[in-house]
Amino acid sequence: MLTKSSTELVRQRNSVLVLATLRRHGPLAHTEISDFTRLSSATVSAITADLEKAQVIEKSEQQAASGRGRPRVLLRQRRDCGYLIVVIISSDAVQYSLVDYSGKLIDRFSEERSHDPDGAGRFVNGVRAGLERILSRSRIEREKVLLISISSKGLVNSSEPVLVWSPIFGSDQIDFELALKPEWKAKVILDNETLLVAAALGAREENVKGADFRSLAALSLGHSIGLGIVRRTTHGGHEVSAPNFGHMLHMANGGLCRCGTRGCIEAYAGFYAILRTAFEVPLDTIPAKFVPVAELDKIAARARQGHRISGFAFRQAGLALGNGLSRMLSLTERMPIAITGPGTRYYDLLRQGIEEGLGQSHMVRREGMPELRVVADEQILVFEGHLNRALAVIDEDIVVAGLQGGD
Amino acid sequence: MLTKSSTELVRQRNSVLVLATLRRHGPLAHTEISDFTRLSSATVSAITADLEKAQVIEKSEQQAASGRGRPRVLLRQRRDCGYLIVVIISSDAVQYSLVDYSGKLIDRFSEERSHDPDGAGRFVNGVRAGLERILSRSRIEREKVLLISISSKGLVNSSEPVLVWSPIFGSDQIDFELALKPEWKAKVILDNETLLVAAALGAREENVKGADFRSLAALSLGHSIGLGIVRRTTHGGHEVSAPNFGHMLHMANGGLCRCGTRGCIEAYAGFYAILRTAFEVPLDTIPAKFVPVAELDKIAARARQGHRISGFAFRQAGLALGNGLSRMLSLTERMPIAITGPGTRYYDLLRQGIEEGLGQSHMVRREGMPELRVVADEQILVFEGHLNRALAVIDEDIVVAGLQGGD
DNA sequence: GATTTTTTTCTCGACAGTCGAGAAATTTAG
DNA sequence: CTAAATTTCTCGACTGTCGAGAAAAAAATC
Structure with a gap:
């Protein structure tokens, strides 16, 4: 069934669009945003004013005047707007990364996994401890962590962060949302590792080819075999899947x-x-x-x-x-x-x-x-895929949650 | 790349939504449309007024007052708003159907196909003749035919009406758009037969299960084997494919x-x-x-x-x-x-x-x-799939072409 | 140094769309 | 004939986008 549309939806979509271009192209001036998004200057003003009020973006201090005319005022994401924790589970280690809202890596460490069959329960406790550790190493408040993005090899439920089958734990399902709910208010997402590789490659390819990019598959060879597929949808978005x-x-x-x-x-x-x-x-x-x-x-x-x-x-x-x-x-x-x-x-x-x-x-x-x-460089691609996906989710959440002016 | 949104788009989408509910539920009163679409009464008034001015829908004449209160005024599609020709190509015959905008079958006949290898060229000429015949049997002006919807077994280009490979003609590609352009202004679409079966079954299933419906595959067994897959997208629409x-x-x-x-x-x-x-x-x-x-x-x-x-x-x-x-x-x-x-x-x-x-x-x-x-009843499903798809395309085209008040 | 040019940002009014509320229309019940 | 019920339509408020032009500010020019 189709669903109804409204003017608020228009604003939401255009706000997300502004955040996405800011993310893709780095700090931008008003006019550049207008050029990239094809939104009128007035609309960009309205949207950026809202975002600024909500403390999502900020005006860059002055910058060396790079030409004549009124100097540009660059808009950039506020790094302290929120944080993201990336958890990459591989067969022999778990890597934790703390990233700020602009996509900058703040802290990272890996923990070896014991090869004895520790079982899903103990493993999850390990992840919880790892998350606590990376949080306490930073000076960031728990509430500021907006998203925890996890990846693993294996089969993932497409709507909930549940690991359905993995080469490591077999059919012992792991529900990360459930496991992390007690201490974390952050949203939890889980993706197959090769799906993220495909997503990252798709984004790269589109940056190069633009509208010519149609689809791409990533095949990961190792102890197990993974496949990710990314396709452009008619709306211009990307659809990824990990069969x-x-x-x-x-x-x-x-x-x-x-x-x-x-x-x-x-x-x-x-x-x-x-x-x-x-x-x-x-x-x-x-x-x-x-x-x-x-x-x-x-x-x-x-x-x-x-x-x-x-x-x-x-x-x-x-x-x-x-x-x-x-x-x-x-x-x-x-x-x-x-x-x-x-x-x-x-x-x-x-x-x-x-x-x-x-x-x-x-x-x-x-x-x-x-x-x-x-x-x-599969590892780099996995991380890149995490960032692409997770930061897009954060942008969307921020906009949808409503921009009722930060405190 | 995401694309910008605007208020006009909102109106377009909502107009299409109104036409789609009218199509699904038959003639409806103002209030019913409002209920089904969740649009406010005022919006429904505005949209239906536009559609009526553009001669796409009409107010039903009187109808027996079915309760107290002001009697309902039913809105229904104008049958003469436009016409659709459905062409179903099977291994031994080609069936032509003329359908009005409300989905009512007006005329239908089949033409046997000679089994000698007539080749793609002669076949296309046969289709052209068939189309002329069904047009001339009716009293309908050529311009009123808005869409020609063709189906065949085999592999179809997903964006253009080109038959890429078929069990009948092999790799002799047939570009129906090109072939019919000289005499027809109507849009031409081509779909794989089993894709239409899947689409029809998906629509039926959704009518029964509502939001619970997720996906379905149709497998057609015969001289050749066809498969169609239909899936709900996140936006609530259906995505079909015919691998x-x-x-x-x-x-x-x-x-x-x-x-x-x-x-x-x-x-x-x-x-x-x-x-x-x-x-x-x-x-x-x-x-x-x-x-x-x-x-x-x-x-x-x-x-x-x-x-x-x-x-x-x-x-x-x-x-x-x-x-x-x-x-x-x-x-x-x-x-x-x-x-x-x-x-x-x-x-x-x-x-x-x-x-x-x-x-x-x-x-x-x-x-x-x-x-x-x-x-x-595969045949019925194929036709049903044609109608679902083709009429949705017509609705969309009418709305997008703009509703600048029909002559 | 004053003025002009150029470029960027911001503001204002016009226009389009949706919504809620209430007025208008019209039939049935009493 | 009046009141109640029900549907349709209209009005004002709100939100959104857009184009044009005003305001701002630095570089170039006289």
């Missing part, structure tokens, strides 16, 4: 996966799967929990020297990825695929299999091979 | 498909594929162009009597469908699956395979089997 790609069926009754099912893509392309194939262990062997990367490096070295079985393991992994990607593309549209994650160091060995696997489908035969590119 | 499901890879290096690729789902689940398996013809045999349904009925009868190979053929088809669906669900979310098309008559034989194929994936094991339901 359960690693556990999509590759081959019926195939190799045993960590998740307990047979034939998942991960059971062919995950690090443990490559190891299993290379050592000619039977495919129904229960896979190793952790595989040291050094181990895989050795296999890669042998493969590069022409060792048959080692090469075959990587090619097999590539085939599973290629077939899976071709299936994904059959269900969406042709889009570039950015490959990230620790597995990119073996891309030279995987590539042939990926392309062969892609080529086996009607879709690729008709429309041609999608663009494949390797993107390093 | 290339029939030619998604089922099994690498598998049976030869009509499209020339090996291992497509259709090469296991299409009618010709079932025939091929049942007759133990090698899987790389070039498949028959047309399979009489009677032939398949015979195999089904044998299968029901316990004939092994015949039963196997259907089970094999079900497996391909089930695996494909499980892959689709891995990429989206769990959703009910409505099965339509002529193949539903064999559902008793397919079902076991479908469920087994679905059950082989992590996703189904974790979240459980999706709801499977058989929906007959």
Whole structure:
């Protein structure tokens, strides 16, 4: 059902638009905001006056006159308007970052995770302690933390911050909202890690290509396999999703996966799967929990020297990825695929299999091979995705909460 | 990039909203419109006055006073406001329907298609002739036809009315906009047939479940395999898509498909594929162009009597469908699956395979089997989908074109 | 140093849209 | 014939955007 529209909504949307351009382009003068947003100067005045009154933005002190005419008054976000805590959960550590409203990193530390199965409950307590720690290290009041943005590998509920399935905890669901509600008033959001990578790459791509950007997929290779898809919507926004790609069926009754099912893509392309194939262990062997990367490096070295079985393991992994990607593309549209994650160091060995696997489908035969590119620095992209998403959410919340003049 | 908002946009959206509720609920009084849309009475007055001036809606003449108080004045769409031509292309015929602005069917006929390969060019000329015929049979001026809505099986460009690939013409692209531009000023839209089925089912489902409706997939079984997906967007609208499901890879290096690729789902689940398996013809045999349904009925009868190979053929088809669906669900979310098309008559034989194929994936094991339901009357659903979509487009166009008071 | 030019910001009036309240219209009940 | 009920319509208040022009302020020019 469509929903009604009103003038207040107009103001809300335009206010968010102003905040978003300020975020994208840094401190801007009145006229520049008007240019970027295509709002009239009068409207920009009205909106910025409101935002200023609500202590969300502030006038920059004077700045060296950069030309003639009345000097510009730059508007910038007030850093102390609110804060964001980013929590990045990976298989061996949890990283906490404190960021101010302008997106500037204030503090950061990582905590190693014990590899013994501590269970979901103890893990959550660890996260709570980590949050307390980063808060107390700063001099920031608890109320000023507007948002806690968490990411993990695995399957995430799209509407609530609930980790539904993860390679680490399996089906032990974790409801972060529930867990953090006692001490935190801040909103809690949870996203799949590769979704954030895709979001960040999509934002970058749009900055370059502008309206030409349509869609993009990010494929993360590592112990597990992640996929994120970002698409432009008709309204000009971005829609992102993180399908359960690693556990999509590759081959019926195939190799045993960590998740307990047979034939998942991960059971062919995950690090443990490559190891299993290379050592000619039977495919129904229960896979190793952790595989040291050094181990895989050795296999890669042998493969590069022409060792048959080692090469075959990587090619097999590539085939599973290629077939899976071709299936994904059959269900969406042709889009570039950015490959990230620790597995990119073996891309030279995987590539042939990926392309062969892609080529086996009607879709690729008709429309041609999608663009494949390797993107390093997955960690940076994850953080960038966090910021893009979280700060946009904060902007929206601030505007929707109403701008009834700060205290 | 977000885009700016304005008060005119508000009016446009609300006008469309009024037209949409009128469409859904039939002739309504002022107060009822206000109730359904949650717009204030004053706003409804303003909008309906504009629409009436533009000759889009009209006040219903008298009607029996149904209670006390001032009698209601019903508002209804003016049927002569504009017309719509629906063209449904199927493998053996093309059906033309003329519909007025209120959605009432005025005229309809079908034209058989010659089975000799007439090629895309001659086919398009046939469509042009059909359109002329349905126009001249009515007394309607050409300018009053606002939209031509076409559907076909196959792959459709999402933004332009271009048939990219179809089981009938292969890769001979057909650009209907280009082909019809000389004589028609009307807008031309083209949709995949199963997409329309999904859209219609989604609309029905939402009428029943209201906000509880989230998403749904329609699977059409026949000579070829179609899939349509409909999802509610956050704004309350519906997003539909028609992926290339029939030619998604089922099994690498598998049976030869009509499209020339090996291992497509259709090469296991299409009618010709079932025939091929049942007759133990090698899987790389070039498949028959047309399979009489009677032939398949015979195999089904044998299968029901316990004939092994015949039963196997259907089970094999079900497996391909089930695996494909499980892959689709891995990429989206769990959703009910409505099965339509002529193949539903064999559902008793397919079902076991479908469920087994679905059950082989992590996703189904974790979240459980999706709801499977058989929906007959595919033809009616296709037409219903046409109307839903086309009339919504017309409403939008009328409002956006501006309501500068019809002549 | 005074004046002009240029550029930016701010303000004002016009216009569009929504809403609530109440007036007007019209039928039924008593 | 009057009162009650119900629907439609209108009016004034409020909020929003926009264009134009006034006000501000520094650089350039005479």
